[in-house]
Amino acid sequence: MDDGHGAAAPHQVVTGDHIDQDAETMNQGTDEATQQLCEALIVDLDAGFAEFMREYSGIVYSVARGLTITAADAEDLASEAFLRAYRALCGYDRARIAQLALRPWLLTILRNTARNAARDATRRPAGPTRREPTEHDLDPGHAIAADPAGRAEQDEAQRGLGTLLAELPEVQRTAVVLRHALGMSIAEIALVLNVKDGTAKSHISRGLQQLRALVTDTVPAGSILRADDTATRNEPGEGGTAHRVLTLGRRRR
Amino acid sequence: MTTNDHHTQITAALGGLAAEAPTGLMSKVFARWVSAPSSLGDVFVAFTGAGVQFLRPAADTDSIDGTDAIATFAKAYRKRFARPLMPAQKPPAGLLPTLRGRPARALEFDLSPLSDLEQAVLAATRRIPPGQARPYSWVAREAGNPGAVRAVGSVLARNPVPLLVPCHRVVRADGALGQYIFGSAQKEQLLREEGVNVDEVADLANHGVHYLASDTTNIVCFPTCSDARRITPQHRHEFGTLAQAFEAGYRPCQHCRPAVVAA
Structure with missing residues (x-):
C-alpha cells in the first residue's frame, strides 16, 4: 500500500479521511474568514490585528512548538512572528492587505523568524537565560514522577x-x-x-x-x-x- | 501489528499535536493604553508588560471626538514603537501617583527600542529631583557623553515619556527655560507648580549669575538646588562660571553635581 496520506487517497485511512473533510470545510471557512480579517485589518489595523491573532494563535503556536525545544521558546517564537507580521502590515497599503493569503503568509513569516533565530544563535554565543526553565516549560502536563x-x-x-x-x-x-x-x-x-x-x-x-x-x-x-x-x-x-x-x-x- | 496500523496511529496522534496558544501570547505582542489625568490635562499612556513606553496629551491630538484622539495616539505610537495597541483594564503600577507629582518607584519603563544615547539621556533626566532644573550640558555629562549637548536637546524634544521622565526640568545654560515638547508656557507652568524659583533664577541670570556658593560649606551649586536655596544672604556668593567658583576655593555640590567631584 502506498503512503495513503491525505489528499491522494483519503479513503485508505480512516483518520486521513476525517482530516480531509475537516480540511475542506476549514478551507472554505478560512476563505471567508480571511476575507473578513483582511477587511478588519484595513479598517482598523490594531483592532483587526487582535482578531487576526485570536484566529491564528493556535496554528502559529502549534507549528512553533515543532520548531523549538521548550514551550517557552515556542511562545517567544510565536510572539516574535506576530510582531514581524504586524510590522509588515504597517507598511502595506489597502490593496496589498486585501490580496494577502493571511494564513500561509503568516506561517512563512514564522518559518523565516525561526530560521533567523537559529542563525543568530549560532553567530552569537548564547547569553544567560532570562530565567531558569521551569518544569512546566520543559515538560508541560507531566510532573516529575517520584x-x-x-x-x-x-x-x-x-x-x-x-x-x-x-x-x-x-x-x-x-x-x-x-x-x-x-x-x-x-x-x-x-x-x-x-x-x-x-x-x-x-x-x-x-x-x-x-x-x-x-x-x-x-x-x-x-x-x-x-x-x-x-x-x-x-x-x-x-x-x-x-x-x-x-x-x-x-x-x- | 501492521504498517497500516502504525500509519493510522501516527496520523491520529499527529492530530493531537494541534495545541492551544498560551493565554499570555496576546500580551507579548500587544501593548496597552490608558487615559489618565495629569497636570497638563488628560494624557494617553502606552505600556507593555515591561513598563511604560509612550505618553502624549489627549488634547494634543487636535480632534473633536475621543475615538479620533486615540487613533492619532495609536498612530504616533506605532510609528515609534511598531506594536499594536489595545485598551488596558487598569493603569500600570506607579503611573497615577507619578502623574500627580509623587514619583513612584513602582513605575517602570520599557524603552528598549530606543538607542543607547536616548536611554542614557532619559535615565539622567529622570534623576533631576522635583523643584529643580539642570542645563542640557549637565544631562549630556551625566549621560556619559559631555560633547552631545545638542543631541540631548534633540532626544528630549522627542521624549517618548514626558512628565514621567521630567524633561521640563532641563533648561538652557543661559537661564532661559528653553523649548518644551508641549510648548514653553507649559514648561514654565510645570516648573512653577513644582516650586522651582523660576523668577529668582531668571533675575540672577540677567546679572550673569549661574551658580550660588556658601562660604560656610565652601560648596557651589546650581541656583535651583535645594542646598543653594538654604544659603542665608550673608553667606551667599554668586558666580558666573564654575571656574571662578573653583578659583575662589569652592567645591561642587554632590547633590546637584554642577561638576563631577574629583575623586
Whole structure:
C-alpha cells in the first residue's frame, strides 16, 4: 500500500479521511474568514490585528512548538512572528492587505523568524537565560514522577511523538504538522513551504515514512510484551507499544 | 501489528499535536493604553508588560471626538514603537501617583527600542529631583557623553515619556527655560507648580549669575538646588562660571553635581 496520506487517497485511512473533510470545510471557512480579517485589518489595523491573532494563535503556536525545544521558546517564537507580521502590515497599503493569503503568509513569516533565530544563535554565543526553565516549560502536563517505576514510564513518554518528530528535517516536520495536526490543504502547505504542490506532498509523505520508521525503531523488541501488558491494562481495546508511544507523545504535547 | 496500523496511529496522534496558544501570547505582542489625568490635562499612556513606553496629551491630538484622539495616539505610537495597541483594564503600577507629582518607584519603563544615547539621556533626566532644573550640558555629562549637548536637546524634544521622565526640568545654560515638547508656557507652568524659583533664577541670570556658593560649606551649586536655596544672604556668593567658583576655593555640590567631584 502506498503512503495513503491525505489528499491522494483519503479513503485508505480512516483518520486521513476525517482530516480531509475537516480540511475542506476549514478551507472554505478560512476563505471567508480571511476575507473578513483582511477587511478588519484595513479598517482598523490594531483592532483587526487582535482578531487576526485570536484566529491564528493556535496554528502559529502549534507549528512553533515543532520548531523549538521548550514551550517557552515556542511562545517567544510565536510572539516574535506576530510582531514581524504586524510590522509588515504597517507598511502595506489597502490593496496589498486585501490580496494577502493571511494564513500561509503568516506561517512563512514564522518559518523565516525561526530560521533567523537559529542563525543568530549560532553567530552569537548564547547569553544567560532570562530565567531558569521551569518544569512546566520543559515538560508541560507531566510532573516529575517520584517513584522509579513512574520515572521509567515517563522516560518512555520522552520518546513520544514530539521527540520523534524533532528528528525529521525541518521542512518535513513542518509539512507533517501542517497536514496532519492542522489539516491544511496541500496547496496551502505548498505556499508556506514555497514549493510546488508535488514537492509539498512528497515532504509530507517522506516525513510520515520516516516517522513510521522511527516509531518502529524506538520500540525495543524485548519491551513489547511488557508494554503491551501495560497498554492493555491502562487502555483496554487499544494495544501495541507503538500506539502507547504515540498516545504518550500526544499527551505530552 | 501492521504498517497500516502504525500509519493510522501516527496520523491520529499527529492530530493531537494541534495545541492551544498560551493565554499570555496576546500580551507579548500587544501593548496597552490608558487615559489618565495629569497636570497638563488628560494624557494617553502606552505600556507593555515591561513598563511604560509612550505618553502624549489627549488634547494634543487636535480632534473633536475621543475615538479620533486615540487613533492619532495609536498612530504616533506605532510609528515609534511598531506594536499594536489595545485598551488596558487598569493603569500600570506607579503611573497615577507619578502623574500627580509623587514619583513612584513602582513605575517602570520599557524603552528598549530606543538607542543607547536616548536611554542614557532619559535615565539622567529622570534623576533631576522635583523643584529643580539642570542645563542640557549637565544631562549630556551625566549621560556619559559631555560633547552631545545638542543631541540631548534633540532626544528630549522627542521624549517618548514626558512628565514621567521630567524633561521640563532641563533648561538652557543661559537661564532661559528653553523649548518644551508641549510648548514653553507649559514648561514654565510645570516648573512653577513644582516650586522651582523660576523668577529668582531668571533675575540672577540677567546679572550673569549661574551658580550660588556658601562660604560656610565652601560648596557651589546650581541656583535651583535645594542646598543653594538654604544659603542665608550673608553667606551667599554668586558666580558666573564654575571656574571662578573653583578659583575662589569652592567645591561642587554632590547633590546637584554642577561638576563631577574629583575623586
